Amino acid sequence: MVARPEKTAGVAPDLAVKLCGLSLATPLMPAAGTLAKEALDGAKEVYGAMVPKTVTPGPRAGNPPPRVAEVPSGMVNSIGLQNPGLERFLKDLHVWDVGLPLFVSVAADTVAEFAAMCERLASDTKVTAVELNLSCPNVEHGGLQFCAGPGTVSDVVAACREALPEKPLFAKLTNEGVVANAVAAEGAGADALTLINTIPALVVDARERKVFMRGGLSGPAIKPVALRMVYEVSRVVETPVVGVGGVSSGEDVAEFMLAGATAVQVGAGSFVREPREMLDEFVAYLRENGLRARELTGSI
Amino acid sequence: MVARPEKTAGVAPDLAVKLCGLSLATPLMPAAGTLAKEALDGAKEVYGAMVPKTVTPGPRAGNPPPRVAEVPSGMVNSIGLQNPGLERFLKDLHVWDVGLPLFVSVAADTVAEFAAMCERLASDTKVTAVELNLSCPNVEHGGLQFCAGPGTVSDVVAACREALPEKPLFAKLTNEGVVANAVAAEGAGADALTLINTIPALVVDARERKVFMRGGLSGPAIKPVALRMVYEVSRVVETPVVGVGGVSSGEDVAEFMLAGATAVQVGAGSFVREPREMLDEFVAYLRENGLRARELTGSI
Amino acid sequence: MKLHEVEVAARERFGNHALLRYRWPGRIPEPGQFVMARASAQSLDPFLPRPLFAHDYEDGVMSLLFEVRGRGTALLAEEDARLLVSNPVGQGFDTDSGGLVALVGGGVWVSPLKLLGKSLGRAGIACDTFLEIPATAPQGYAAWISESYPDATLVPTEGTPDPSRAVLDRLGALERYAAIYASGPAEMLDVAKRTAAGMVPAQLALRERMACANGSCYGCAVPVWKSGERAYARACVEGPVFPAEVLAW
Amino acid sequence: MKLHEVEVAARERFGNHALLRYRWPGRIPEPGQFVMARASAQSLDPFLPRPLFAHDYEDGVMSLLFEVRGRGTALLAEEDARLLVSNPVGQGFDTDSGGLVALVGGGVWVSPLKLLGKSLGRAGIACDTFLEIPATAPQGYAAWISESYPDATLVPTEGTPDPSRAVLDRLGALERYAAIYASGPAEMLDVAKRTAAGMVPAQLALRERMACANGSCYGCAVPVWKSGERAYARACVEGPVFPAEVLAW
Ligand SMILES: Cc1cc2nc3c(=O)[nH]c(=O)nc-3n(C[C@H](O)[C@H](O)[C@H](O)COP(=O)(O)OP(=O)(O)OC[C@H]3O[C@@H](n4cnc5c(N)ncnc54)[C@H](O)[C@@H]3O)c2cc1C
Numbered sequence A, B: 001m002v003a004r005p006e007k008t009a010g011v012a013p014d015l016a017v018k019l020c021g022l023s024l025a026t027p028l029m030p031a032a033g034t035l036a037k038e039a040l041d042g043a044k045e046v047y048g049a050m051v052p053k054t055v056t057p058g059p060r061a062g063n064p065p066p067r068v069a070e071v072p073s074g075m076v077n078s079i080g081l082q083n084p085g086l087e088r089f090l091k092d093l094h095v096w097d098v099g100l101p102l103f104v105s106v107a108a109d110t111v112a113e114f115a116a117m118c119e120r121l122a123s124d125t126k127v128t129a130v131e132l133n134l135s136c137p138n139v140e141h142g143g144l145q146f147c148a149g150p151g152t153v154s155d156v157v158a159a160c161r162e163a164l165p166e167k168p169l170f171a172k173l174t175n176e177g178v179v180a181n182a183v184a185a186e187g188a189g190a191d192a193l194t195l196i197n198t199i200p201a202l203v204v205d206a207r208e209r210k211v212f213m214r215g216g217l218s219g220p221a222i223k224p225v226a227l228r229m230v231y232e233v234s235r236v237v238e239t240p241v242v243g244v245g246g247v248s249s250g251e252d253v254a255e256f257m258l259a260g261a262t263a264v265q266v267g268a269g270s271f272v273r274e275p276r277e278m279l280d281e282f283v284a285y286l287r288e289n290g291l292r293a294r295e296l297t298g299s300i
Numbered sequence C, D: 001m002k003l004h005e006v007e008v009a010a011r012e013r014f015g016n017h018a019l020l021r022y023r024w025p026g027r028i029p030e031p032g033q034f035v036m037a038r039a040s041a042q043s044l045d046p047f048l049p050r051p052l053f054a055h056d057y058e059d060g061v062m063s064l065l066f067e068v069r070g071r072g073t074a075l076l077a078e079e080d081a082r083l084l085v086s087n088p089v090g091q092g093f094d095t096d097s098g099g100l101v102a103l104v105g106g107g108v109w110v111s112p113l114k115l116l117g118k119s120l121g122r123a124g125i126a127c128d129t130f131l132e133i134p135a136t137a138p139q140g141y142a143a144w145i146s147e148s149y150p151d152a153t154l155v156p157t158e159g160t161p162d163p164s165r166a167v168l169d170r171l172g173a174l175e176r177y178a179a180i181y182a183s184g185p186a187e188m189l190d191v192a193k194r195t196a197a198g199m200v201p202a203q204l205a206l207r208e209r210m211a212c213a214n215g216s217c218y219g220c221a222v223p224v225w226k227s228g229e230r231a232y233a234r235a236c237v238e239g240p241v242f243p244a245e246v247l248a249w
C-alpha cells in the first residue's frame, strides 16, 4: 500500500477540534438536559466538553408527569426545566468537574435575568463557557420563545455578551426561523450557535381520547431537519456551529460535521445507545477515510 | 350488555365527514403528490376525495435524481413538482374521475399565476375544490416560499379567492410560522387549511462525503410535529383543518381528528402500507369506541 | 445506557404474560431493581428500551416477568427474539425491617416480589405473601402464578365489594408486620399507602414512564415530599421503590 | 403498496449474496419485473421496502437474489426473518426479438437474467449468456453463480484492460444478435448502450432508488428521450427495463 503521509489511516485518528479558541479532545458533547451527574462514568473518555442540564435563576419543580413519550424514531419530552436554581447549582458545581471544559446552559424569563446569570457565571472559574437556551418562554413578550424572532434573539444575546465579555457565549436555537435568528445571534455577539433544540410536537392518546403530551420532539426522527439547519446556517454565519438533533451513531456525528458543525451534541440517542460506541464508530469512520475530525467540518 | 342507542357499536361505524359543505364518504384522502393515476385501483372504497399531484401553469421536468432518500421513520424527497402543466392535466382529467370529489392542488411562481390557475379551474365542472400548495418558491419575493410569512400567504389566498368565488379553496401550509400563516389564510378567504407539507431537511452521504439530498421530510417521523400544528391551528381558526403528516395507521387517522382535523391525508405512509388497511383500522377504532368519525374532530 | 446482548435460556407464555430467562454474568440484581430491555440492536424502532423489574435471579440466570402491552413488549415476547438488557439499576426494596413482613402484589406487578421473597428468606426474615387474582384473570392464571410463588396466599377479588382493597383487607391486623412491600395495580398501591399510613412502614414499587433510566432525562418524575415540600423525584435513580410516606399523592 | 406475507422456502448465503426462495401463489413474474420486499410488518424502521428483481419462478416458488448492502437487505437476509413482498411489478424485458439474443450481466445484477433465459427458452428463442466475474469476486463465486446459470459463459475481468468492457468485448460481432439484454454494473450498462447503438437493439435493466413503486411518487426518475425532448420517466412503471436508445445519458 502506498503511504499517505498527510492522512491518519493506520494510526489513531486525530479527534481534536477547536471551538471558540478552546481545544476539545473530541467533537462530542452531551446535549443540555440529557446527561445527569449520576451518569458521568466514562464521560471524560468520550466527550470534549461537559454540558449540564439548563439552569434557571431560581429552582424549578418541572412539569407534572407524564414527561416523556415514545414516538416513531424518537421521543417527545415535557420536563419543564426541573433544576435546583443557579446558586445551588454553583454550590454543587464540583460534581460536574470530570476534567472537561464546562459549558453551562442557562435559561430565564427575561433579558435582565439572562444577563444576571451570565454575570454570575462570568466570575466562576470552573465555568468555561455559557450556552443560552433560547427555547424558553420570554415572559416580557407574552410567553413567546426568546428564539421566536431575530429581535428578541438579538436583545438577549447582546445583554449576555455584555455581561460575559471574556467567556465563549453560545446561542442555542430551535428550527423555526433559524437562519434569521442565527444571523441575529451572531450580530449580537454570540461566539457559536447550537442547533437545534427539540421541535414542538404533540402526542395524542387515541385510546383515552386525550392529549398525552405537548412537548419537544428529539431523536433520529429530527436528524434530517437538524442537519438542514446546520447546513443552511453554517453557510451564512462565520461563527462555528454545534450540531445537535438525532445523533445515534458515529456516522451521524460525521454527517453533522460534514454539514457544517464544528462539534456535535448527543441527546436522546444517548438514552438508547452508548455514546462510547458512537465515538468508536466515528473513529472507525475517520480511519477508513484517512481523515482528522476537524477536516470534516463543512467539507461538503 | 346495556344498549347504547346513540352509539354505533355493533353496526358499521359512520365514516362520513362534512368538509366545506361537501359530504365525504370517509375522512381519508391522498396527500398531494403521493398517489398517481396508475395507482387508483380501489381508491373509491377508501378515500373521501381525490387529490392529484400538484399542477403548475406550464409543464415541469422536475429535479434530477436522486429524488428520494430513506431516513429514520420517514423519507426525504426532492421531486421538483414534475407535472405536465395545467392544460395537459385538464385534458386528461377524466383519469382522476373515480367518482370522488376532486381537489386539485396547484402551485405557481407568482400571485397572478396562482390566480389565473384558479380562474381556469373555476370553470371546469369536474373540479370540486382547489388546494393551494404554498410551499413553492415565490419568484417575486426572492424565491422565499409563499408560506414564508402571513403577508404573502394573505396576498395569494386573496387573489385566488377572487378568482375562485364558488368552489372551496384550501391553503396548504408547512410547519414554520404555521399559526400566523393559518390566520392570514383564513382572513384572506381560505375555506380550509391543509397542514402540513414536508419539513425542510438534508440527507448527507457520509461515505461519499457529499450532500445526498436537500428536500422535504415526510413519514411517521413528522407525525408529532404535524399533530401539534393541527392542534394549535384548529384552536385559533374557524375554518376546518385537513391534517397530514406521517399517517400510517388507522389510529394515526384518529389522532389527527382528535387533535382537530376534519379530514386526514395520507402521503408517504401509503408507500409502505395499504391505505385500505388504515381505513379498516380506523373503522375498528370507531367501533371499539362506539363513535362516528365526525365526532372525533377536535374532541380532546 | 449500555445494553448487553444476552443469551435467552427460556421463554414461557401464559396468555399475554411472558416469562423470559437469560444468562446474566453481570451485576446481581437487588429486589426491586429493574433492567432496560429491547429486542434488537439493529432497529431503533421502537425507540426506547422497556423498563422491567428483575423477577428472579439464580446461578447466573436472570428472569423477567412481563405483560405484552404494546410494540416493545410484543417484540420482547416473540419467539427467537434477541434480548439486549442493561445492568439492573435503581433503588430497590429496603429489606432492613427487623420482623415479620408482608408482601402484597397483584397483576403482572407481582414480578419483583419473587426476588424480594428469596432475599428475605436468605436473610432469615419471615414473610407472608398475598397475591391478588383479579376477576378478569384468564382460566388457569392462579395455578400459573403460584408456580412462581408457591407460598403465596392467593386472593381472588371476584365478588369482593372493593377489589382494590381485597388483598390489603386479607392481611388482617397490620401491626403484626414490621413492613409492607407492595407491587401491584395503581389502586392497590394507593390503598396500601393509605392503609399503612401511621401504622406500619410501607414500600411501594412504582412504574413511571422512563427514557434514560440513569437519572439524566428527568422524565420519570414522581411527586414526593422533600424537606416538607412537594418536589419531583426521579423513579429510575431514587426509586422505583419508594417509602409510602415519601410519596406526595 | 400492498405487501403479502409469504412463506420462505429456502435461504442461501454466499458471501454477502443471498438467495431467497418463497412460495408465491400470486401473479407470475415477467422477466425484468421486480418486487418490493421487507422483513417485518411490525416495524417501519427501515421505513421503505426494498426493490428486488424477480430472479426465478417455478411451480409457485419465486426467488430473489440480492447483495446485502445496508440495513434493509441485512434484515431480509437474516435467518428466520419473515418476508413480505409485493406483486411483481414494472415493465420487464421485451422478449419479442425474432432471433438469437445475448444476455449480458455482472455482479448481483445478473439476477433477472435467470427468469429471462428461461422465458426465452420456452419461447424457443436461442440465447447466449455472458456473465462478468469481477476481480474482486470471492473465491468460489464463479462456481456458485454458474449453478444458477449453467449455460453461461463466465468472463473474468481480472487482467483485462477495461473491466467494464470485458463482457461486451466477448460477444464478438454484435450483428449476430437480434437483441442484447443487459443487467450489470452501471459502467457495463453504459458500455452496452454505447456499443449497441445503431447496431442492435439493447434493453437495459435499471435500478433507480424507489419509494412507492407504483408510479405515485415520481422518485425513481430516469432521464429519457420523449418526442425528441429530454424528460424523466418513472423506472417503477415505465421501467425498470428500458430500450437503450430511449435513455438520455
Ligand atoms: C421500573 C419499572 C419496572 C417495570 N417492571 C415491569 C414488569 O416487571 N413487568 C411488566 O409487565 N411491566 C413492567 N413495567 C411496565 C413496562 O415497562 C411497560 O408495560 C412497558 O414499557 C410497555 O411497553 P410496550 O412496548 O408494551 O408499550 P407501548 O405502549 O408501546 O410503550 C410506549 C412507551 O410507553 C412506555 N410505557 C407504556 N406503558 C408503560 C407502563 N405501564 N409503565 C411504564 N412505561 C410504560 C414504554 O416504556 C414506552 O416508552 C415496569 C415499568 C417500570 C418503570
Ligand SMILES: Cc1cc2nc3c(=O)[nH]c(=O)nc-3n(C[C@H](O)[C@H](O)[C@H](O)COP(=O)(O)OP(=O)(O)OC[C@H]3O[C@@H](n4cnc5c(N)ncnc54)[C@H](O)[C@@H]3O)c2cc1C
Pocket (backbone or CB within 6 Å): B069, B070, D034, D048, D049, D050, D051, D052, D053, D054, D065, D066, D067, D068, D069, D070, D071, D072, D073, D074, D108, D109, D111, D112, D206, D207, D208, D209, D210, D240
Ligand atoms: C428495480 C430494482 C431492482 C433491483 N434488484 C436487485 C436485485 O435483484 N439484487 C440486488 O442485490 N439489488 C437489487 N436492487 C438494488 C437494491 O434495491 C438495493 O441494493 C437495496 O435497496 C439496498 O437496500 P439496503 O437496505 O441494503 O441499503 P440502504 O443503504 O439501507 O438503503 C437505503 C435506501 O436507499 C435505497 N438504495 C440503496 N442502494 C440502492 C441501489 N443500489 N438501488 C436502488 N435503491 C437503493 C434503498 O432501497 C433504501 O430506500 C434493485 C433495485 C431496483 C430499483
Ligand SMILES: Cc1cc2nc3c(=O)[nH]c(=O)nc-3n(C[C@H](O)[C@H](O)[C@H](O)COP(=O)(O)O)c2cc1C
Pocket (backbone or CB within 6 Å): A031, A032, A033, A034, A053, A054, A077, A079, A081, A105, A133, A172, A196, A197, A198, A217, A218, A219, A220, A222, A244, A245, A246, A247, A265, A266, A267, A268, A269, C216, C217, C218, C219
Ligand atoms: C429529556 C430531554 C431534556 C432536555 N433538556 C434540555 C435542557 O434542559 N436544555 C436545553 O437546551 N435542551 C434540552 N433538551 C434538548 C436537547 O439538548 C437537544 O437539543 C434535543 O433533544 C435534540 O437533540 P437529540 O435529538 O440528540 O436529543 C432536552 C432534550 C431531552 C430529550
Ligand SMILES: Cc1cc2nc3c(=O)[nH]c(=O)nc-3n(C[C@H](O)[C@H](O)[C@H](O)COP(=O)(O)O)c2cc1C
Pocket (backbone or CB within 6 Å): B031, B032, B033, B034, B053, B054, B077, B079, B081, B105, B133, B172, B196, B197, B198, B217, B218, B219, B220, B222, B244, B245, B246, B247, B265, B266, B267, B268, B269, D217, D218, D219
Ligand atoms: C414523494 C412526495 C411527493 C410530494 N408531492 C407533493 C406535491 O406535489 N404537492 C404537495 O402539496 N405536497 C406534496 N408532498 C407532500 C405531501 O402531500 C404531504 O404534505 C407530506 O408528505 C406529509 O405527509 P406524509 O408524511 O403523510 O407524507 C409530497 C410528498 C412526497 C413524499
Ligand code: FES
Pocket (backbone or CB within 6 Å): C209, C210, C211, C212, C213, C214, C215, C216, C217, C218, C219, C220, C234, C235, C236, C237
Ligand atoms: S428515566 Fe430518565 S431520569 Fe429517570
Ligand code: FES
Pocket (backbone or CB within 6 Å): D209, D210, D211, D212, D213, D214, D215, D216, D217, D218, D219, D220, D234, D235, D236, D237
Ligand atoms: S418509485 Fe415512486 S414513482 Fe417510481
